[in-house]
Amino acid sequence: MTELLTARQMRDLEQAAIAAGTVTGAGMMEKAGQGVVSEILKRWPELRIKPHRALVLCGPGNNGGDGFVIARLLIRAGWSADVFLSGDPEKLPPDARTNYDRLTTLTDVHAWDAETIRDGARPDVIIDAVFGAGLTRPLPRDIAQVLGARGCRRWKRSYEITRVAVDCPSGLNLDNGMLPFDGDPADEDFNPWPDFVNSADLTVTFHSPKAGHYLGMGPLICGRIAVVDIGLSGEAIERSMAGQPPDPERARLAEPRFAGRPVRRWPGMVLSKNSYAGHKYHHGHVIAFAGGVGRGGAGRLAARAALRIGAGLVTLVCPRAAVMENAMHLNSVMLRGLDDPKDLARVADERVTAFCVGPGLGTGARTRDLVAQVLARAESERDWRRPAVVLDADALTSFADDPGALFAMTHARTVLTPHEGEFGRLFPDLAQSARADASKIEVARLAAARAGCVVLLKGPDTVIAAPDGGATVHAATYNRQAPWLATAGAGDVLAGMIAGIAASPTAPDLIVCAEAATWLHTEAARAFGPGLIAEDLSEMLPQVLRAAQDQPE
Ligand SMILES: NC(=O)C1=CN([C@@H]2O[C@H](COP(=O)(O)OP(=O)(O)OC[C@H]3O[C@@H](n4cnc5c(N)ncnc54)[C@H](OP(=O)(O)O)[C@@H]3O)[C@@H](O)[C@H]2O)[C@@H](O)CC1
Numbered sequence: 001m002t003e004l005l006t007a008r009q010m011r012d013l014e015q016a017a018i019a020a021g022t023v024t025g026a027g028m029m030e031k032a033g034q035g036v037v038s039e040i041l042k043r044w045p046e047l048r049i050k051p052h053r054a055l056v057l058c059g060p061g062n063n064g065g066d067g068f069v070i071a072r073l074l075i076r077a078g079w080s081a082d083v084f085l086s087g088d089p090e091k092l093p094p095d096a097r098t099n100y101d102r103l104t105t106l107t108d109v110h111a112w113d114a115e116t117i118r119d120g121a122r123p124d125v126i127i128d129a130v131f132g133a134g135l136t137r138p139l140p141r142d143i144a145q146v147l148g149a150r151g152c153r154r155w156k157r158s159y160e161i162t163r164v165a166v167d168c169p170s171g172l173n174l175d176n177g178m179l180p181f182d183g184d185p186a187d188e189d190f191n192p193w194p195d196f197v198n199s200a201d202l203t204v205t206f207h208s209p210k211a212g213h214y215l216g217m218g219p220l221i222c223g224r225i226a227v228v229d230i231g232l233s234g235e236a237i238e239r240s241m242a243g244q245p246p247d248p249e250r251a252r253l254a255e256p257r258f259a260g261r262p263v264r265r266w267p268g269m270v271l272s273k274n275s276y277a278g279h280k281y282h283h284g285h286v287i288a289f290a291g292g293v294g295r296g297g298a299g300r301l302a303a304r305a306a307l308r309i310g311a312g313l314v315t316l317v318c319p320r321a322a323v324m325e326n327a328m329h330l331n332s333v334m335l336r337g338l339d340d341p342k343d344l345a346r347v348a349d350e351r352v353t354a355f356c357v358g359p360g361l362g363t364g365a366r367t368r369d370l371v372a373q374v375l376a377r378a379e380s381e382r383d384w385r386r387p388a389v390v391l392d393a394d395a396l397t398s399f400a401d402d403p404g405a406l407f408a409m410t411h412a413r414t415v416l417t418p419h420e421g422e423f424g425r426l427f428p429d430l431a432q433s434a435r436a437d438a439s440k441i442e443v444a445r446l447a448a449a450r451a452g453c454v455v456l457l458k459g460p461d462t463v464i465a466a467p468d469g470g471a472t473v474h475a476a477t478y479n480r481q482a483p484w485l486a487t488a489g490a491g492d493v494l495a496g497m498i499a500g501i502a503a504s505p506t507a508p509d510l511i512v513c514a515e516a517a518t519w520l521h522t523e524a525a526r527a528f529g530p531g532l533i534a535e536d537l538s539e540m541l542p543q544v545l546r547a548a549q550d551q552p553e
Pocket residue numbers: 014024025026028029030032059060061062063064065066093130131132133134135136137138139140166167206230
């Protein structure tokens with residue numbers, strides 16, 4: 001797990017380290033510049049062979065300061081560098097000014113002029129050091145004219161020019177992954193994509209990745225992310241400890257890494273059958289509900305996923321009229337008929353440790369009653385915890401008219417797993433269209449606090465938040481892209497997997513179960529590859545689980 005910082009948290013870390021005397025601003029800036037140069041040469045070793053030409057674009061703050069360091073180091077290595085500054089050199093912050101002065105002994109730093117830049121010699125590499133963590137408003141037009149997708153068009157084979165962003169492609173908001181743009185969308189020739197979207201092949205950031213690298217537009221424009229150490233290492237490692245719930249004030253990335261190094265223990269450590277040899281009831285009993293006649297597929301997908309991921313027993317519960325058709329599809333998953341939700345106790349004894357409610361159920365009063373019955377379950381003599389409850393799909397939409405009624409019943413052992421549409425129905429004021437500048441992490445946190453339970457807001461940038469504020473981003477982006485996951489039923493499988501992991505009496509905190517399930521779900525999709533349909537996910541789990549097993553390092 002890696003911490004994902006906001007721009008503010010990064011600034012606070014830097015300030016605290018400077019105040020403690022462990023680093024200086026100038027020292028960090030030098031390391032930042034060196035880090036960028038060494039990442040470039042690592043990524044493109046062919047650039048080591050002979051000196052090349054760089055276009056170094058610098059802004060008025062410390063991001064620009066990093067640019068001056070980079071230009072100096074490249075010139076010292078024999079490169080040619082054309083350096084432009086947007087802003088007044090007299091107003092540069094002190095460390096950036098020092099590096100400006102050092103650079104001007106080697107080369108001129110030109111004042112920003114979009115036409116001059118675009119008419120200049122064709123560079124091999126463009127360094128974008130205009131704005132980083134200090135972005136406060138949309139990219140000004142004269143900067144977008146150079147950095148936007150139309151910016152390089154005058155150069156031959158412009159698509160072959162290597163683009164490197166310092167901290168982020170300028171214009172990206174590092175807190176929310178959004179790209180604020182200027183201009184009037186009503187204008188006939190206004191087109192935010194070519195005009196304002198600035199993308200990179202490589203983004204080099206410092207100390208720790210930022211939330212905006214993984215949210216929203218971030219993964220689409222950063223290319224790939226490299227993180228370099230600038231002397232702040234060793235901070236707050238425990239906040240990203242796998243297997244423990246996240247720190248309430250921090251967000252983290254769900255991944256098998258810890259303290260910068262790969263680990264093989266996660267997510268295997270979260271899985272019951274990886275750590276404990278017992279009989280089937282030691283691994284929990286999941287009940288998944290299915291819809292009526294002809295509507296059992298989604299529930300069956302969830303049930304099979306719960307069993308595959310490791311629940312000891314799984315029972316599918318459906319209306320009596322649908323028992324026969326479900327029986328034709330099931331073997332290891334048990335089956336019971338239930339018409340009136342009030343009779344739940346007849347099919348679910350106190351050994352049931354998790355429920356998965358929603359996939360294929362249909363919306364309406366029966367589903368609401370079922371949700372109420374399941375959420376009313378208390379801890380039993382056999383299990384010190386209440387059964388875990390995963391609410392997905394129709395279990396969420398059934399409360400669209402009165403989300404408060406649902407939140408009055410949800411408890412700390414509940415996970416809501418909405419996609420953006422379902423999320424908007426339950427939390428209209430936090431919906432994507434109402435979000436403005438708030439990051440997906442912030443809205444998921446607010447939703448979790450309001451519902452008093454874990455909220456997993458799906459997407460390529462899934463955010464999982466706990467009511468205390470702890471939050472995890474799961475990235476099906478960069479080298480973990482799995483576009484095939486956008487297929488009917490994939491969400492039902494995820495709901496079943498969460499229930500299957502959380503069912504174990506030894507399962508860790510719910511948010512930790514949800515993190516592991518989400519990661520394994522994407523791994524299963526990646527292991528299968530293109531052509532994936534939801535049925536394939538559970539069948540890929542054995543292979544993925546074998547790889548995730550706890551192995552001595
Ligand atoms: N010691 C350290 O701190 C280290 C920092 N490091 C580096 O510093 C970066 C953060 O530096 P930073 O805080 O100076 O912010 P930065 O992104 O350069 O921009 C601020 C300037 O831009 C201006 N501005 C903003 N938006 C604008 C817009 N749309 N249009 C026009 N102007 C706009 C803003 O003006 P203002 O909003 O104040 O009017 C201000 O002048 C960080 O990303 C990393 O690269 C590393 O070297 C490690 C050590």
